[in-house]
Amino acid sequence: MSKTLWIFNHYATEMFENEAGRHYYFAQYLKGHYDTAIFCANTYHKQSKIIPTGNKLYSVSESNDIPFYFIKTPSYKKNGMRRILNMLIFYRNLKRVTKKEVYRVLPARGK
16 A cells, blocks of 8 residues: 655645656655655746636646646736735635545545
């Protein structure tokens, strides 16, 4: 039975593209011992780029066998109310996604 380690970093979106960064390296190092995944926003910090999720709450892509969960959030350009809204919606959607994923990966109780 393998253990799962989830890394939450709102701003890890660029780590997927660059294949670099602290949390990316943590996941790389730990993937030999754990099933690792990184959860981040689908918006890039201080950029207008996004990772499309379609009509879904999130999308998943892999980089060197590390799954990245891109949580749907509204875009923003500067520090202000839209960025705060982005953070709040990330947290709300992250809770929904992780709850859904916990039930998907855990075995049924009582079996």
